[in-house]
Amino acid sequence: MGAQEGGPTLITSVQRALRLLEAVTTHENGAPAKQLARETGLPLATAYHLLRTLVHDGYVRKLDDGGYVLGDKVQMLHTNGRGQVLLSRVRPTLAALRDELATAAYLTFYEEGEIRVAEIVDGPQAPRVDLWVGFEDAGHATALGKSVLRELDDASRKDYLSRHSLADLTPRTITSRTELLRRLDSSPVAPAVTDLEEYALGTVCVAVPVYSGDTLGSLGVSLRADRLPRLEEILARLIPTANRVTRGLSLTI
Incomplete structure (x- = not known):
């Protein structure tokens, strides 16, 4: 009662x-x-x-x-709610990319000096990579992180690298700052960048830049290393998808 x-x-x-x-x-x-x-x-x-x-x-x-x-709490709700609305706009696009390529799709943003995962769309036929090290501490070893670093201006890139050590995650991880910058600036698949088993052995990733207004981010996919020969096909889908994601994220709410 x-x-x-x-x-x-x-x-x-x-x-x-x-x-x-x-x-x-x-x-x-x-x-x-x-x-x-x-x-x-x-x-x-x-x-x-x-x-x-x-x-x-x-x-x-x-x-x-x-x-x-x-009060300030209302503004916080508005900001967080806006982010949820924006993600809901692009989630179907990420799901379509996952289904078409049979790969997990990832979306990150560079916010407050950190590279953060905003969305992961995976499935039984397209499992995500095991995130055994947080993306905030592995920007140098992931295609998603390297895509952001490639697009940053020199000052922002220097600031990021001064706050993050280049941890040796696998035998293929680039741990030299000079070598990392050289490869970022000379990516053979620009504007895309790759992670060739640098984050996790047996997994390769490809990512391209996206924007939400003025906020830089990256869109990428992960796949087994033996599927690397499909890189050209994947890029042919990934780049136009990134353009659609940027348009969806940049529309006014």
């Missing part, structure tokens, strides 16, 4: 809090609790209680003059 009584009460509280948030958004310079209560049809005591909770949790901020405006 208590649960039945508590359920509707909780739902009502959530609805009232959302109505208050909606009301706050209509006042760029803030509005006092009395005005927000009036606009939402809430008792003043209820409005005060919900506003205090929203302030405590960062969804609303109280100004010195007593007005209420949206």
Whole structure:
């Protein structure tokens, strides 16, 4: 009986809090609790209680003059939600690439000085590579990371390499900064780059750059090393797919 009584009460509280948030958004310079209560049809005591909770949790901020405006938490939700919407746009494209090539597809972005995996689309016939070392610490050894490094300006590339050691992950990993830069600048399949068993033995990867607005990223696929002779065919699919992904990520929401 208590649960039945508590359920509707909780739902009502959530609805009232959302109505208050909606009301706050209509006042760029803030509005006092009395005005927000009036606009939402809430008792003043209820409005005060919900506003205090929203302030405590960062969804609303109280100004010195007593007005209420949206808090930083709402902006964070908007930013994260925007990223989810953008990824939902390109996920079908990544799935189509996976199905066509029978390879796992990966999407990364260069954010706050780090190379981070944003999406992996794999399947029973296209398993992902075992991520035994995080991509943030293996940019030098993965095609996805090297694609980003290739596109960075000299200052950003130098900054990244100064913060990341070139760990020896396999006997094929490039651990010399000079040699890594030389190969990045002379990739025979540019704008694509490859990882020839440098991250994991038995696996090769190919990646090309993509952009989400001004944010640099990379799109790549992984495959067994014995499928390397299909590289030309894979590039013929990968590059136009990257262009479609960039268009999808750059459309205004």
